[in-house]
Amino acid sequence: MGILFTAFTLNQQESSIHVMFWQSVLSSAPHSPGVYLMLDAKNCVLYVGKAKDLFKRLSSYARFSGSPHSKTGVMLQKTHKVDTILTTTEKEALILEASLIKKHKPKYNIILRDDKSYPYIKVTVQEEWPRVFMTRRKTKDDARYFGPYSSSANMWATLHLISRLFPLRNCKGSQLKKRKRPCLNRQIGKCLAPCTGNTDKEKYLQHVENILMLLEGRNNELLENLKKEMGEAAKNLEYEKAAKLRDQIFAVTRTTEKQVISASHSKDQDVFGFARKDAAITIALLYIRNGLINGSRTFFLADPYGEDRAILSQVLSQLYDRFSQIPGEILLPFAPSDMELHEEHLNEDRGSRVYLKIPRRGDGHKLIEMANTNARQVFADQEKKKNSWENLSDALCKTLHLDRPPARIECLDISNTSGKQAIGSLVCFRAGEPDKGNFRHYKIRTIDTPDDYTMMKEVLQRRLSRGVEEDNLPDLFVVDGGKGQLNVAVSVAGELGVEDRINWIGIAKEREDEGEKLYKPGRKNPIILPGHNPVLLYLMRIRDESHRYGVTFHRKLRNRATLASELDQIPGIGSNKKRQLLRHMGSLKRIKNAQVDELQEVQGIGPELASAVFDYFHKII
Template sequence: MAIPEHLEATVRNLPALPGCYLFYDSRGEVIYVGKAVNLRSRVRSYFNPHTWAFNPKTARLVKEIARIEFVVRGSELEALIQEAELIKKHRPRYNIRLKDDKRYPYLKVTWQDDFPTVTVTRRIERDGARYYGPYSSAKAVYATRDALRKMFPFLNCDRVITGHDARACLYYDIKLCSGPCIGAISRAEYRANIQRLCDFLEGKSEQVIADVRARMERASSAYQFEKAAEYRDQLKALEHVVEKQRIVSSAGTDQDVIAFARDEGETCVQVLFIRGGKLLGQEYFVLDGAEGEDDQSVLDAFIKRFYDEAAYVPPEVLLPTMVEEANIIENWLKQKRGTAVKIRAPQAGADASLVELARQNAQEQLATLKAQWREDSVRQEAVLKELQEALDLPRLPARIECYDISNTQGAAIVGSLVVFVHGVPKKSDYRRFNIRDIAGPNDFESLRQMLRRRFQRWQDAHGGNPGQGDGAQPQDARPLVPLASPSPGLRQRDDASWALLPDLVIIDGGKGQLGVAVEVLREFELAHIVPVASLAKQKEEIFRPGRADPILLPRNAQSFFLVQRIRDEAHRFGITGHRRQREKIGLASQLDALAGVGPARRKKLLTTFGSIEAIRAASVEELAKVVPRPVAEAIKEGLGG
């Protein structure tokens, strides 16, 4: 047993009890979370060299373990629940996880409201609403919402429904809202319509169709032909959708069918949602960290991740092979569902055919995704090569950092840093900087402070040696590994990000901003290593150090679109942070911060318009009736109306 000396005492003193264990690396990051019936036995198994030959991933993991912590639980079921919570909290890179480890979108029916509506959310809460999903993409969930809206028109606004409004909104005119605001439908009728929507999502399509047909016939018998026509249109839309639903089970049960495909280290899981014996829908999920793991481990990890936040757990889950912890997972799912849940791996018959269908779909989906990834990779490399040549860069700009300053007349100044890697945003590396101790709107000094703080953290990550970067290092020499003990001011979770140098820095601005960036890079002896460019807004001109004339990329070039997208993303990210800062400062003080607005004018504006939101919504012409036009324009720009 090859247990490292610094871990030997910890492993020796682990209790032989159920619980969870956490492996940390030298930077203090949790790199793996697991659970065990016997903590001592399970953790010791990682240090057996005989297992490393069969699982290289475990060998890599063991080499990085610097510290071990554990949590004792009362039972294996409690340990499973704790494991799910810890993985969600720490997102360890050695655990199998859903791609990007993001929250997937759900449809939310706000049943707790008098007049429920249907929204999209990524968070399930105990608020009385009904949730349906998850969906693998926002595009899929919004497409479903749009289809439901045509069949079951529902509200799209947050107005207080009295039934006495003078007129309805546009959605009522185009038959996407039933108009409760003007009394076109009663509360009871509206809620009955939303109940039919929920029943449809739950697979009770025959009941919904029968109900709508009965309502149509009653309306026709009562000579309510306009209402009957509405039900007729709803019926046609329902029947059109139901035609696409396949009857796959004569038992008429609710099942989730899970299978997966693997190829060259990539894993795609397909889930078929069968409700009432009908194939109601299907979603695919891509996994990270599954390379080198056996099939049982992949299924085990996916089931835990997927059902941890699932809106609905069916009474039966079908798998291509049984998982080792089937009994404990069944008990966990029973707690979530409220009644028994059975996990099966059918070997023959109709259920086995369903598992095979899910496997085939997963295989086809993975092939499609890989072809798309290859195409995207080739296209992005070509775009980056084009940009490299246009800007005369020493190497391919694989990592691009873009900086922007957002403020309102010098108030709530926020600097933003966005990062694109191989032409794709890497949001985990985005950062905001709250700019301090600068009086008034001074973009140059704000930019200087932001860049100094960013590259100071790079320097700190390398032991405070500004000469570390001397001599241009090609991109393939990175990522640079930060020291185990960075400076106290550097948060450990940011070490790896700050330690990387960009292949290109883009500044939102003109020659002045470019000069500031060059000065800061010189301070850190990076001017000859990190290329920098600035992008002027009006003519989309790109300035580079040492060039008098700007560079104009062809307006139809993909490199031009990439630079625009990066700059716009930096602006969007910065504005979001800036608005949050303004909210903290307070709405009234926002007015005070605007040029030309003092206490008297602030009082006059609030007296005239009644609220800051009304001032924000007012046009320049309306504001100019209260204050001079230049001040009105400053207010409009400053408040973002």
């Protein structure tokens, strides 16, 4: 084929195998666009890439002559198979590549994780009686979406403002269900109750228009309309209406004052910042809507594979799809790979023109610099966290007399109700922060009586046995309890032969006036620290997180058990009908107190079934 295969020179045999492997791959690789997947010996996807010409792209791997210890070298050594998928165009390859990366999450691809699912505000303008609510998923409908909001607190504050100023219905379902009497929201002034048939449609739709103006940032236009309406109400001696409009004007004005103008225009823009420090990369994204900074996101990539242009290209592919809110302009610090291809793809998804720009001067360049500063700040924050954790780790070692730095700390909490619905909740902290990917719930299998020691023993045996198999035992295990619980934990570790591989600490609050006490194996007296001591505060934080994690899950189990013991006993009520009842009525208590006509309003509940539900609960009462 005229290709020089000089990938690895570790020894002649390995080099020969490598040459034969890539000869086999290239023998079936066509000169056409498509996607390739590199797989390891277990058929796990290592990397997904796209190419305008698959043969040429794969040939570059065959000719790789860099260090075998580089990221590319290590990946190629692990590659045992290469699959290819042909596409008609390069744009189809771009779309397919993004889809496969999301599906397989390959080790060597860029995976944008910031541990957050950013919320949107959705206005269902396509419905006869529109609603406004929070959603975390965009669907292909004609609704209006606003966001994403990087601060959920700001998003909820906006929704609360909307519900107070321009109340709409918040009942679920696109179709309005007729009711003889309105719900509680009408009584507290948070709904115009269109379900009763007595609502002024024009007034309702005006509320919707006001909400859209507020969310679109057209606050000046909204204020002018409200002031005009207030003047007319005062002129017509409608003082109560004028007072409500005055309050609305005041609230909108206060909201406007909190917003920061970022540009001298009213465009929608996404602005990308990019920073590199050694092998790590951070990316910052500023959302600008109608000339106002709407929010921001940052991504930290510890050791990404590929050049900067290729990394930025993958970021664009992952961030934008047909369900994304794509702005008219995207400002970039430099040109990504396949820039024209991305622009074409974004135009198609948005349904109108999208401009990818690399500003060199003016307001656009200032915005890029602002985004770059945000990206660099991530490194500064990382450094602060690292230094803070190193200081805390040293304090933990010194105060608790640990034989190793506690890089991984775990804590166990047992929750049960008289032995029923018993679970163990394990939380994990790494380098001072929660590692939620390693949080676990354990359902107690061996007993159903209230015996915390036996339950703890079961969970610890399961956790530590798995830890030995997977070689991921914690450096420090925090036991929620005093000497008794600590002795149980240490005995389990001794049975498994890992007692000396883990440091153990028990934390117990014995009396209110004494506060927290720390117990160590082999030590008679507890370690008592001042209430403000950073070591104690950190251990309490871990213990409290295990409580929260356990109580939240245990509450779900109790609720399921409560529902199963009541609704499931009614003939004709299956899982779907039970779900419909709860969604419509909101709680079991409201189902119990509902009249037959109210129960009939639930989808799928007819007269006979409504009577059966009513009779069942009233017989019990």
